[in-house]
Amino acid sequence: MKLMDHPVFRRFWYPTLSLASLQAGPQAFTLLGERVVLWLTADGRPAAVHDRCPHRSARLSVDSAVVNGDLRCGYHGWQFGADGRCTSIPQLGGEVPPDARNRVKAYRCEARYGFAWVCLSEEPLLDIPVVRHADDPAFRQVFEYEEDWAANMLRVCENALDLAHVSFVHRATIGEEHRPVAPRLTLRPLEQGVHFTCQLPVANPEPQQRNLRIAEAETLRTVDIRWYAPCTFVLHFTYPNGLVHQIVGFATPIDDGHVRRIQFAYRSDREADAPAESVARFDRQVGAEDRRILESCDPDFPLHTTAEAHMVLDRPGITMREVVKALILEHDPERERLRAELGGGRRQAA
Ligand code: FES
Ligand SMILES: [Fe+2]
Known part of the structure; x- marks a missing residue:
């Protein structure tokens, strides 16, 4: 299955x-x-x-x-x-x-x-996620894109929690291939989700320098990343000049191997500071880099933690698997049969 x-x-x-x-x-x-x-x-x-x-x-x-x-x-x-x-x-x-x-x-x-x-069900398990800044008049919403990707919902969500890929996949935008990042993650509890914070050094190429109003080739993001089961991720970045750029992304499952990628952002600045079109263009470019590699991954997403190799920075993705596994085992009518297939039902401590 x-x-x-x-x-x-x-x-x-x-x-x-x-x-x-x-x-x-x-x-x-x-x-x-x-x-x-x-x-x-x-x-x-x-x-x-x-x-x-x-x-x-x-x-x-x-x-x-x-x-x-x-x-x-x-x-x-x-x-x-x-x-x-x-x-x-x-x-x-x-x-x-x-x-x-x-x-x-x-x-x-x-x-x-x-x-x-x-x-699709009369009985949703969770409410629609509440997104920070959505009702805050100090923030503007910037629509970024809606497009179909040939990728699995959970692979796309895991990619949003995965900082190890930034140096390689995003070497043309925010990554620095010669300096693979391995930030120290602070995992925080989040019911039916994953939440962590860290400091992430990123490259800051020319168009982004104008979007951020930071005229330096590198900058530092104070990162707060949340995934809300099953398809929502919120990437909250604060830059050294105080600017907040929060990406709200979705990987709505069309089927096993396809999602509708929807993305918008909430920004603490104004249109006169950075035109929405320019902000969206840069994030679309970063998204296209993710898309290319995600469409090369298997369309299925094995939950059993022995199915694929892992490293320390994959901890958010492993916690994500445990959350999904617990949801399935708690609510699937075939849970007893599934327990062995998925590798047990206990959620690992974050
Ligand atoms: S009204 Fe006849 S098919 Fe819909
Ligand atoms: Fe990425």
Whole structure:
């Protein structure tokens, strides 16, 4: 069984499409292999239902429209509300006979941080992560990118916690190949997640010097990194001049080997200090470097700690495996069989 097939992953909230992109009309999103269609209802809230019409199985994201806040199928025009109930059959003068088969499966859907979040289960295990600075008027939100990567959700998240790769993968941007970094990490407790802090020396090339307003070829990040199970990472960087640049990244699982990478940042400076376009361009370049190497890794993510080799700096990734393992063993109906496969259920002390 591939890791992402465990039903526990259906019980989390995931960001999918931006609310801005839904302004154009209904759109499809594949979440954990399930086809979903999203749209904005009359009050501007996002709604999500199974992308398959119960009438003749057409995809509700194809040639559909939003009519009075409901989703109208592109094939014969049946309309559906956010709760999945059929609200109109135009060939019957809008009447809808009582029949359970007229319904489409609806998912829980919420707007947060400018994105439509979806949970495939009626019973999410955790709330949508609370991100620092999101409601702070002293910070601005900078949208950075939304794109699909052919990589596994947990490999992408582990990469965000992995500082050993910076010198090599990012040698064209923030890394210094001749000086592999091995910062001392201070791991801190975080329920259903990983949290650590450290000091990280980084290269500071020309475009980034302007973004940071630091005219030096190297600088130091005071780093606070958090991963919230299963797909959110928050990288909080404070620079010597006091500037805060906090990256909020997501690896929403499309399937085992594909994610929708969504990323934005919260900055303590203003547009006049560093244009959002320039800030986003630099972080996109760093992200493209990660993408190239992550797409070369196996699409599966073995949880058993004996499956791959490790070094001391991999400790956040190992703790991440223990968190995921504990979640699966606690909530998967097949937990007894899985215990041996995953290498025990005890969470290692961070
Ligand atoms: S297939 Fe959707 S209305 Fe007929
Ligand atoms: Fe990276």
